[in-house]
Amino acid sequence: MTWSFATARVPATFAAAIDEQANIEHAAGDGQTLCGLDLARMEIYRHLFGGRSTPNCPDCAAAVAAAPTEPSYQERLHDRVLAAEPSRLRDDLLAALRGGAELRLGINGPAAGITRHYAQLDRLAEGRETLAAALSTATRVIINEVVDGGGDFVVVQADGAPPVLGRRSA
Numbered sequence: 001m002t003w004s005f006a007t008a009r010v011p012a013t014f015a016a017a018i019d020e021q022a023n024i025e026h027a028a029g030d031g032q033t034l035c036g037l038d039l040a041r042m043e044i045y046r047h048l049f050g051g052r053s054t055p056n057c058p059d060c061a062a063a064v065a066a067a068p069t070e071p072s073y074q075e076r077l078h079d080r081v082l083a084a085e086p087s088r089l090r091d092d093l094l095a096a097l098r099g100g101a102e103l104r105l106g107i108n109g110p111a112a113g114i115t116r117h118y119a120q121l122d123r124l125a126e127g128r129e130t131l132a133a134a135l136s137t138a139t140r141v142i143i144n145e146v147v148d149g150g151g152d153f154v155v156v157q158a159d160g161a162p163p164v165l166g167r168r169s170a
Ligand SMILES: [Zn+2]
Pocket: 025, 026, 027, 033, 034, 035, 036, 057, 058, 059, 060, 061
């Protein structure tokens, strides 16, 4: 099967909400478990529903199985990159994501730390000044790196701003 956004969709995941008294694990939705119980009396865990040996609530399990799938990370990044200023670099990146290019990096953090540890501005063949400017004016950013044989793509996005793009040397 050819890789596409449609074939690459992933199952929805839910945090585990454990009712300690009843020793039963529910799937956490928005304010409620998927079976309709108030989350206020539950312990919410970092692991995902179904990931532990605690007995699972059958109603939540059925709701999880029936939940719509979610877009792959390629599709989610593609949709964010659509907001970037049109350029050949943007078109190349969108095409790579539509073809299933792997993400090497996806970090949301303080711009200063991202600049120091991940941006590697000196390894950029394109977009160095644009990325440096975005990193120096933002407090928090998301940085993504997309693997490509012609030089990996780098995407930096500050809160509420369109993403800016760069490309590493091949
Ligand atoms: Zn439940």
